[in-house]
Amino acid sequence: MKKxxxxxxxxxxxxxxxxxxxxxxxxxxxPGGIVQIVGDLSFELVPAVGGAELYVEEDNEDLPSEGMTxxxxxxxxxxxxxSLMSPAGGNRLVASGVKIPRGxxxxxxxxxxxxxxKVGANFTIK
Amino acid sequence: xxxxxxxxxxxxxxxxxxxxTAASAHGIWFAQRSTQLALxxxxxxxxxxxxxxxxxxxxxxxxxxxGGPIPTRLRIAGPLLLVDADSQPSxxxxxxxxxxxSKTPEGEWVKKGRDEVPKAITSEKNFKYAVHxxxxxxGPLAILPEQALQIVPIEGKLPLEMGRPLSLRVLYRGKPVxxxxxxxxxxxDPDATPLKTTADGRxxxxxxxxxxxxxxxIWDGPSDEPAKADKMEHxxxxxxxxxxxxx
Numbered sequence: 087m088k089k090x091x092x093x094x095x096x097x098x099x100x101x102x103x104x105x106x107x108x109x110x111x112x113x114x115x116x117p118g119g120i121v122q123i124v125g126d127l128s129f130e131l132v133p134a135v136g137g138a139e140l141y142v143e144e145d146n147e148d149l150p151s152e153g154m155t156x157x158x159x160x161x162x163x164x165x166x167x168x169s170l171m172s173p174a175g176g177n178r179l180v181a182s183g184v185k186i187p188r189g190x191x192x193x194x195x196x197x198x199x200x201x202x203x204k205v206g207a208n209f210t211i212k
Numbered sequence: 213x214x215x216x217x218x219x220x221x222x223x224x225x226x227x228x229x230x231x232x233t234a235a236s237a238h239g240i241w242f243a244q245r246s247t248q249l250a251l252x253x254x255x256x257x258x259x260x261x262x263x264x265x266x267x268x269x270x271x272x273x274x275x276x277x278x279g280g281p282i283p284t285r286l287r288i289a290g291p292l293l294l295v296d297a298d299s300q301p302s303x304x305x306x307x308x309x310x311x312x313x314s315k316t317p318e319g320e321w322v323k324k325g326r327d328e329v330p331k332a333i334t335s336e337k338n339f340k341y342a343v344h345x346x347x348x349x350x351g352p353l354a355i356l357p358e359q360a361l362q363i364v365p366i367e368g369k370l371p372l373e374m375g376r377p378l379s380l381r382v383l384y385r386g387k388p389v390x391x392x393x394x395x396x397x398x399x400x401d402p403d404a405t406p407l408k409t410t411a412d413g414r415x416x417x418x419x420x421x422x423x424x425x426x427x428x429x430i431w432d433g434p435s436d437e438p439a440k441a442d443k444m445e446h447x448x449x450x451x452x453x454x455x456x457x458x459x
Contacts, residue, residue, distance in 0.1 A: 159276060208300060208302060
């Protein structure tokens with residue numbers, strides 16, 4: 087009986103611990119994606135040929151990109167380029183004509199639908 | 213000369229009170245509020261009215277990962293002052309000038325100079341500085357313009373876990389400051405006995421929190437207006453977040 091109570095107690099503690107960190111997931115949903123979590127928002131940046139994609143989730147659910155924009159900043163080899171990311175259906179924003187080489191430092195600043203609230207994340211491309 | 217135990221105890225208590233008083237001055241720092249970065253004015257858990265103090269903010273600046281400036285401003289959102297940058301920064305910095313304050317013989321602080329309170333016990337100009345690192349460092353933190361007093365990590369990187377040592381240097385106008393008071397956890401333990409920087413401005417702390425860390429350095433410099441203030445108190449914070457474990 088004591089053993090059972092101990093196991094239940096340990097289980098409860100484990101559940102509580104997991105709950106404390108129950109925001110986001112660093113596993114990318116798309117090939118080549120890199121995930122950064124900011125509070126309950128998850129940003130997945132996908133460097134693509136001739137562009138970049140950004141997928142946004144809130145509380146582990148897709149956040150519709152319609153009405154949102156993002157500023158994409160790429161710093162590589164001492165050169166800084168900035169691009170505007172536009173909604174592209176679902177929870178996706180895209181920027182075309184962007185090159186993100188390995189070793190680049192990338193920053194994304196998302197402006198939400200209210201046009202005022204901004205949330206950002208920094209990435210390092212390995 | 214005989215000194216009674218009571219007198220010694222009294223002197224110790226007064227000395228302790230002076231240290232605590234010096235260490236407990238209000239500061240500014242950055243902290244996340246509802247996913248936004250806010251400029252906080254206060255001490256310890258006292259997150260005071262920052263909007264009222266917006267006119268005292270002398271500068272707000274954002275820097276990208278390469279140290280390049282990013283157009284940045286503060287915007288009022290209800291009771292908060294939120295950072296509003298044109299692109300995602302890696303470092304944010306602010307300066308607030310809190311004016312001249314004098315302590316009367318009755319122990320009251322008034323916002324006047326010695327020229328108006330000639331019997332003041334002390335009169336001081338108060339400057340507050342704040343630097344916030346977003347994410348980890350990718351190299352040495354630059355000595356930032358406007359940050360007359362600044363705390364910089366010596367190794368150019370932050371530990372990933374609380375409890376790990378972090379060596380810092382306190383600089384005044386780019387030069388090491390000896391004897392600055394350093395508080396390792398300004399938000400959660402503002403009354404702690406401060407550490408002192410060495411002759412080369414160094415201090416090593418153990419990072420306190422797996423979350424927001426606000427380290428404060430306090431240093432009194434010479435007055436630039438002796439008729440009004442006996443000294444200039446500089447209070448600088450360095451804040452950063454150690455991320456919690458992934459899900």
